[in-house]
Amino acid sequence: MPRYALLIEYDGRPFAGWQRQAEHPSVQQAIEEALAKLESRAHTIAGAGRTDAGVHARGQVASVDMEKDWDPFRLSEALNYHLKPAPVAILDCAQVDDDWHARFSAIERRYLFRLLTRRAPATLEAGQVWRVNHALDVEAMREGAQYLLGKHDFTTFRAVMCQAQSPVKTLDVLDIVQVEGFAGPEIQFTLRARSFLHNQVRSIVGTLERVGAGAWHPERVREALEACERAACGPVCPPDGLYLTGVGYPDDPFSTRS
Structure with missing residues (x-):
């Protein structure tokens, strides 16, 4: 499964934070639901930082595994289409090595x-x-x-x-x-x-x-x-x-x- 790095911008006000929660909307949930529109299955992405409720990002990074070999530009464009109207945008996307991790590879x-x-x-x-x-x-x-x-x-x-x-x-x-x-x-x-x-x-x-x-x-x-x-x-x-x-x-x- 090819792995991709996502560079993400978001307005934190509508969200209970980055991390997926059972009863409240999160940025992670919004992106994972957009991914499910592209590949119909459960998705779990890893973020570099677990921002709190109301905290914004101009350079959050997440890693995601896909089944299809996506062109990075087309993957970012497709995600942005399905993320609307949530205030979340994929600024960039790059294919990375299988052992690369948004959180654990960060320095x-x-x-x-x-x-x-x-x-x-x-x-x-x-x-x-x-x-x-x-x-x-x-x-x-x-x-x-x-x-x-x-x-x-x-x-x-x-x-x-x-x-x-x-x-x-x-x-x-x-x-x-x-x-x-x-x-x-x-x-x-x-x-x-x-x-x-x-x-x-x-x-x-x-x-x-x-x-x-x-x-x-x-x-x-x-x-x-x-x-x-x-x-x-x-x-x-x-x-x-x-x-x-x-x-x-x-x-x-x-x-x-x-």
């Missing part, structure tokens, strides 16, 4: 979080950004973020129901920039790591927002990290504004994509 995940700072509610950007109605001190947030870089026990910054075997992760990048977005001033967080814990990104951003608001001094981030206790974490921010932007592999299956 990096990349996330972006968009935080809009303005008094007025978000309208056109609703669900796409986290809007706060006060200004934030970006330099203070950058100072607090420095304590989180590198290899640490991130127990403080993971959900209680996280199923990861170890809370120890290495955060390679945590960049914070201020930009002028279409809806107003945005603070954008870029995070990169081999893998993330459940709710780790949202816990980090919610904590750093408290630093930017002046409610926490930057060094309190270090104290929270060293506490290794969930209660020491700041608020967990909403999923609005969180995007899985890319997944890294030793050999990128989409390297020829323009």
